[in-house]
Amino acid sequence: MKNNLMKILKVFLIAIIVGSFTTSCFEDRDDNVILASEINDFVWKGMNAIYLYKNEIPNLADDRFSSNQEYGDYLNSYSTPEDLFESLIYDRTTTDRFSIIVDDYIAWEQLLEGSTVTNGLRYYSFSDPGSSNRILAIRQVIPNSVADNANLTRGQYIIQIDGTNITSENVNTLLSPDTYTLHLADHNDNGTPETTDDTFTANGTTVTLTKVFFPENPIHKTSIIDVDGEKLGYIFYNRFLSEFDDELNSAFAQFKSNNIQHLVIDLRYNPGGSVNSSRLFGSMVTGQFVGQVFSKLIYNSSLQELNTIYEFLNNFDGNTINSLNLEKIYVLTTESSASASELLINSLKPYITVVQIGTHTIGKTQASLTIYDSPNLVDKVNINPNHTYAMQPLIANSINVDDQAVPGTGLTPDIILNEDVYNLGTFGDVNEPFLARAIADIRGSGRFSQFDNLNVVPFDILEEGPIYNDMYIEKEFAPAFLRRQFLNQ
Numbered sequence: 337m338k339n340n341l342m343k344i345l346k347v348f349l350i351a352i353i354v355g356s357f358t359t360s361c362f363e364d365r366d367d368n369v370i371l372a373s374e375i376n377d378f379v380w381k382g383m384n385a386i387y388l389y390k391n392e393i394p395n396l397a398d399d400r401f402s403s404n405q406e407y408g409d410y411l412n413s414y415s416t417p418e419d420l421f422e423s424l425i426y427d428r429t430t431t432d433r434f435s436i437i438v439d440d441y442i443a444w445e446q447l448l449e450g451s452t453v454t455n456g457l458r459y460y461s462f463s464d465p466g467s468s469n470r471i472l473a474i475r476q477v478i479p480n481s482v483a484d485n486a487n488l489t490r491g492q493y494i495i496q497i498d499g500t501n502i503t504s505e506n507v508n509t510l511l512s513p514d515t516y517t518l519h520l521a522d523h524n525d526n527g528t529p530e531t532t533d534d535t536f537t538a539n540g541t542t543v544t545l546t547k548v549f550f551p552e553n554p555i556h557k558t559s560i561i562d563v564d565g566e567k568l569g570y571i572f573y574n575r576f577l578s579e580f581d582d583e584l585n586s587a588f589a590q591f592k593s594n595n596i597q598h599l600v601i602d603l604r605y606n607p608g609g610s611v612n613s614s615r616l617f618g619s620m621v622t623g624q625f626v627g628q629v630f631s632k633l634i635y636n637s638s639l640q641e642l643n644t645i646y647e648f649l650n651n652f653d654g655n656t657i658n659s660l661n662l663e664k665i666y667v668l669t670t671e672s673s674a675s676a677s678e679l680l681i682n683s684l685k686p687y688i689t690v691v692q693i694g695t696h697t698i699g700k701t702q703a704s705l706t707i708y709d710s711p712n713l714v715d716k717v718n719i720n721p722n723h724t725y726a727m728q729p730l731i732a733n734s735i736n737v738d739d740q741a742v743p744g745t746g747l748t749p750d751i752i753l754n755e756d757v758y759n760l761g762t763f764g765d766v767n768e769p770f771l772a773r774a775i776a777d778i779r780g781s782g783r784f785s786q787f788d789n790l791n792v793v794p795f796d797i798l799e800e801g802p803i804y805n806d807m808y809i810e811k812e813f814a815p816a817f818l819r820r821q822f823l824n825q
Contacts (some may be wrong), residue, residue: 338502351555373411375725378709379420379437380411385713387435388702388730389426390636396424398638405609417725430531430744432730434700434806436509441445441510441708441726448468448609448706448808450552451513455545456481457488458605461755462795464495465534471495471521473757473795476605478552478574486543488518491760494520495538507798515546523758531758531793554580554609555603558587559764560594563775569596569660573617576609576676578810581616581619581645581652588658600666600774601680602763604694604755608807609674610701611646611734616657618684623659626650631683631701632739633732633809644732644813664689666774671749672797674698675807678742686738693773694753696746705809714811734807751777756792 343538383396386700390396401407414420421437422428438444446452456478460471477483497510510516513561520541526533569591573584589662591599615630625648633644651658667681669692678793680698684690707713707727709720735741751771761768766775 342687365534368586373408374413374720375417375709375723376411376420378725379417379424379718379727382707382709382713382727383421383424383729386636386639386729386731386738387424387708388636388704388732390638391434392426393424402473407696412584418685422728432702434702434704435727435729437725437727440724441706444706444726444728448806449579450554450575451549452552453547454478454550454552455547456483456550457545458756459506459511459798460755460795461502461798462538462793465532466536467501468503469495470504470507470538471757472502472507472798473760475755475760476556478550479556479558480544481550481552482548486545488543490762493521493523493536494518495536504796511798513542517542517544525758534758535705553583554606555583555587557764558590560591560596561764561766563598563776563778566598566778567594567596568598568600568778569594570600570602570764570773572602574606574611576606576617576680578610578613580614582655584613584617585620585652585655585658591660592658596660598664598666599660599662600668600771601679602668602770603673603677603771604668604670606674606677607672607698608677608679608700610774611676611679611807611809612813614676614807615685616649616652618680619657620659621662621665622683622687623650623661624649625687631679632735632737634735635732640720662688664691666691666777668770668774669694669697669749671695671698671746675700678747679807681747682734682740682742683736686736686740690773691751691777692747693751693770693777694749694750697742698750699742699744699746700807701734701742701744703734703807703809704728705731705814706811714814728806728808732809754792755795757795758793760779774813 337702356655384390385397387396394400400411401622407606414423418437424437426432457474458476460473460475462473474488474490475494476493477490498504498517499519500510502510519538520543522537522539524533524535524537530553552574554574556574556579558571561570571587618630628648630646630648632646637644650659665688667690669677674697678700681690681692705728707729708716709723710716712719733741751773753770756769759769766772
């Protein structure tokens with residue numbers, strides 16, 4: 337442990353000295369000219385300290401540079417921090433698809449907290465059977481958002497934006513302005529089960545939306561449903577956000593007070609979030625495993641002494657967790673379910689029966705951490721005031737109590753079911769296809785033909801913003817050495 341810290345301290349000292357040897361510079365987002373090496377130095381030292389795949393990148397070796405001059409020349413060989421960062425990523429297309437660098441950590445922190453500039457709509461895009469154009473289907477309307485206040489609903493169709501036909505080439509451009517007008521359409525199946533003769537016709541309804549700064553509550557919907565005299569709790573959860581842990585615990589209090597026997601957790605569009613919030617969610621589902629291993633975080637080979645165990649809890653921040661003590665749950669997933677969502681499923685499976693309904697998840701078992709250009713990388717105390725860059729690199733692999741990671745191909749559902757843009761349904765409605773399939777399994781009804789929708793119309797997922805597929809460690813749970821002031825050691 338001491339030797340590892342001394343090695344890290346050594347490269348930090350080199351990084352301090354090297355600024356006087358470098359001359360390359362560029363303009364930051366405020367047009368202030370600063371040394372390129374000043375930010376590049378932060379990129380290299382941060383990745384050298386904690387990057388999960390450090391051993392796979394020769395340029396991150398502790399003994400990579402024999403002198404300050406060599407290190408300075410190396411930093412100056414990259415004209416932008418982004419170029420240097422990408423050069424240090426291991427197997428970008430397959431293994432590390434998720435590490436990122438940002439040039440504005442203030443905006444990044446807001447995204448991590450669930451706040452963004454949005455109108456509250458998320459879409460699917462699919463081919464118009466009657467033309468080469470695309471149709472948008474509203475897949476989600478965020479409660480209390482601009483779109484929700486405009487009375488838009490899941491399952492509505494859009495044929496034009498600002499009077500322009502939608503194509504695969506222009507759809508992102510059309511959706512990028514802060515304000516745009518949607519032209520809604522009616523769907524006609526022409527009385528046949530086939531979709532090839534379906535038509536979409538503008539119905540004359542237009543809705544103009546303006547994006548605003550909006551803090552999204554991840555608890556999209558909760559309800560309690562009667563299933564043949566038994567109570568089923570349903571929760572649609574959009575992100576694992578620690579800012580809403582109290583609200584989540586209150587939702588489980590309602591489930592607990594109603595003595596639910598079944599639980600459906602809808603994670604269809606949940607891209608992840610806080611590792612600790614996932615642990616708290618798992619503790620609310622159960623309650624009978626307090627003190628046992630929920631998950632483990634495994635760091636790079638230089639930091640094995642810092643590997644972390646997250647245990648099931650019965651309280652947090654002075655609040656008693658409302659635990660349901662369930663032995664079986666249902667989880668609804670799609671290819672948009674990722675990271676902390678997969679962590680929840682993977683960590684609960686060794687303990688209780690988890691019936692996964694939907695499609696394969698994204699396949700991300702690694703956790704990340706926001707690091708800053710500050711003495712200990714985690715806190716913003718004495719942060720470098722000359723720039724606002726931050727990084728979110730992968731720093732640990734998450735495994736469950738049985739040492740099983742989430743496969744890179746994603747978690748395989750027990751019951752395969754695709755979303756159908758022609759029949760999206762309403763979240764929490766007993767006839768919505770995904771929830772209906774869970775209810776059918778609870779009833780022991782078996783598999784019926786209405787659930788065999790594996791050949792649905794292909795669609796594209798239109799994601800909003802850069803925050804997706806993320807599972808992050810909050811700074812209070814960061815490896816201990818990062819909270820130390822290196823330069824004072």
